[in-house]
Amino acid sequence: MKKTILLDMDGVLVDLVPEVYKHFGKVYDPETYPGDTYCLTEALGMKHNIWNEFDYEFWADLPKTSYCDKIIARAVNLAGEYNVHICSYACTPDAAAGKLLWLEKHYGNLWSQRLIMTRNKWVLAQPGYILVDDRCQSCREFGDEGGESVIVPRPWNEMRAFHKSWGDVTLRGMYEVYHNAV
Numbered sequence: 001m002k003k004t005i006l007l008d009m010d011g012v013l014v015d016l017v018p019e020v021y022k023h024f025g026k027v028y029d030p031e032t033y034p035g036d037t038y039c040l041t042e043a044l045g046m047k048h049n050i051w052n053e054f055d056y057e058f059w060a061d062l063p064k065t066s067y068c069d070k071i072i073a074r075a076v077n078l079a080g081e082y083n084v085h086i087c088s089y090a091c092t093p094d095a096a097a098g099k100l101l102w103l104e105k106h107y108g109n110l111w112s113q114r115l116i117m118t119r120n121k122w123v124l125a126q127p128g129y130i131l132v133d134d135r136c137q138s139c140r141e142f143g144d145e146g147g148e149s150v151i152v153p154r155p156w157n158e159m160r161a162f163h164k165s166w167g168d169v170t171l172r173g174m175y176e177v178y179h180n181a182v
């Protein structure tokens with residue numbers, strides 16, 4: 001059976017969190033990140049919706065995570081380039097434009113054409129579809145709807161105990177889930 005891998009952007013391919021901290025003049029420290037929240041507005045102690053402050057250039061200029069290239073290479077290696085898609089949520093129109101530009105800048109327009117934007121990633125769930133994501137709720141919903149998932153352990157999610165080796169845990173998880181998936 002042909003299998004498809006869906007890769008999340010923020011927190012997986014894109015190193016968003018430290019740059020948001022920097023924007024507000026704060027230093028991101030994974031060891032002291034408030035692990036009980038996935039919400040950056042809460043983690044930063046902000047009361048307003050912070051996302052309107054970021055223009056498309058902010059999103060387009062975000063750095064890759066240290067494992068971005070390795071995660072994409074692993075996905076391509078497992079499923080074949082044409083069976084790997086990027087699945088990301090854009091919280092503002094600027095985020096949407098910036099994410100397209102980011103993909104095009106780093107990987108070319110064949111990859112920006114593979115971008116699926118939705119917060120409801122579960123609509124894509126089906127047997128043989130694997131979501132790689134740092135948002136546990138998205139992974140759970142994807143599983144509930146018949147897909148498979150790999151939770152990327154980061155300081156802001158339930159897998160935070162493994163965050164120091166998050167990249168290797170993710171690469172291993174992708175291999176295992178891919179080969180166990182229906």
Ligand SMILES: [Mg+2]
Nearest residue numbers: 008010011134
């Ligand atoms: Mg994410």
